[in-house]
Amino acid sequence: MDCCLCSSSGNSYRPPRNVICITCFEGARSLLDLARQLEQDWRDDADLDKSKALVTRQGLGYAFKQMKVLERVEEEASEKLEFLESLVQAFRDGMHADVELVTNDGLSIQAHRVVMATKSPVFKAMFEADRMKKAHTGAIHIQELSHDQLKFLLEFLYCAEIPDEKMAQHAHALLVAADKYDIPVLSKVCEAYIATTVCPSNVLEILELATLCSASSLKDTAISVILKSYDDVVFSKEYEDFAMKNALLAVEITKALVRDLKK
Numbered sequence: 261m262d263c264c265l266c267s268s269s270g271n272s273y274r275p276p277r278n279v280i281c282i283t284c285f286e287g288a289r290s291l292l293d294l295a296r297q298l299e300q301d302w303r304d305d306a307d308l309d310k311s312k313a314l315v316t317r318q319g320l321g322y323a324f325k326q327m328k329v330l331e332r333v334e335e336e337a338s339e340k341l342e343f344l345e346s347l348v349q350a351f352r353d354g355m356h357a358d359v360e361l362v363t364n365d366g367l368s369i370q371a372h373r374v375v376m377a378t379k380s381p382v383f384k385a386m387f388e389a390d391r392m393k394k395a396h397t398g399a400i401h402i403q404e405l406s407h408d409q410l411k412f413l414l415e416f417l418y419c420a421e422i423p424d425e426k427m428a429q430h431a432h433a434l435l436v437a438a439d440k441y442d443i444p445v446l447s448k449v450c451e452a453y454i455a456t457t458v459c460p461s462n463v464l465e466i467l468e469l470a471t472l473c474s475a476s477s478l479k480d481t482a483i484s485v486i487l488k489s490y491d492d493v494v495f496s497k498e499y500e501d502f503a504m505k506n507a508l509l510a511v512e513i514t515k516a517l518v519r520d521l522k523k
Contacts, residue, residue: 347375348418359387360399361414367407368399371414379417382441404440409433416446427453432469439473451478458482460489464502471509486513487520 263281280288350356350372357370377384386400402410409430416422422434427450435450437443451470455478458466463485470479486493493499494513503510 348415351375351414351418361410362399362401363405363407363410364403365406369407369410369414375417376414380441380443405433405437409437413437413443413446416449417443420445422449424453431457435469435473435475439475447473447475451475454478455481458485460485460492463489463493464498467509468502468506471506483513483516487516490517 263279263284266281266284354370357372359371359373359376361369361371363369373387377387390400405413408426412422412426412430413434416434427434431450431453435447435454438446438450454466454469458478458481463482467479467482467486469475470482494517
């Protein structure tokens with residue numbers, strides 16, 4: 261069967277004998293579903309009447325227009341990121357920096373108070389308290405983070421982005437810092453990344469981390485992994501040590517296991 265869309269000979273529209281292969285058919289259907297879902301999401305974001313579900317069935321031409329809209333949105337986002345890159349470069353070069361941050365390894369980083377204060381209410385309060393000190397030195401001590409970890413946290417405040425390879429090294433520490441300094445966007449990014457790394461061998465550590473940082477989504481992911489691999493997790497020596505230190509979490513896991521077994 262010659263597909264009128266993808267075959268070498270099917271480069272023209274020939275009614276009424278046009279046929280398409282299953283691959284093109286599924287692709288077209290997926291495009292239409294995505295276009296309808298995008299419009300419904302935009303309607304919901306605009307606080308329109310959610311009871312008016314999008315039921316109209318549009319053709320491929322409509323789907324193409326929606327893809328072009330999505331392409332424009334992506335281009336605008338890229339332009340904004342490029343604009344923010346200039347702020348990141350100012351941070352990296354220490355241009356007009358007005359605060360010195362000292363980390364637990366004794367190293368310091370120059371940054372801009374206005375950027376940090378607008379992105380974190382905790383940093384804002386910290387700077388206001390620092391100004392009230394009689395012996396104002398301008399240096400702020402961030403003892404829970406290393407130099408590299410603080411650098412990536414600050415870069416996130418400037419451009420809302422952290423390279424994946426750096427997340428792999430510092431995601432746990434950054435999640436703790438995001439929770440402490442009240443940076444919800446960074447918390448979500450760290451949660452999402454760590455959730456992809458959860459496995460039976462590290463699930464107890466991640467569950468402790470999620471509980472410490474009030475990361476409910478990550479906590480649910482960790483408990484789900486325990487339920488799927490409870491033989492490997494619950495009957496391990498690591499779990500005995502975990503239960504001694506985290507009695508309430510151990511009770512939560514027991515309750516979750518019982519509910520799961522009842523199903």
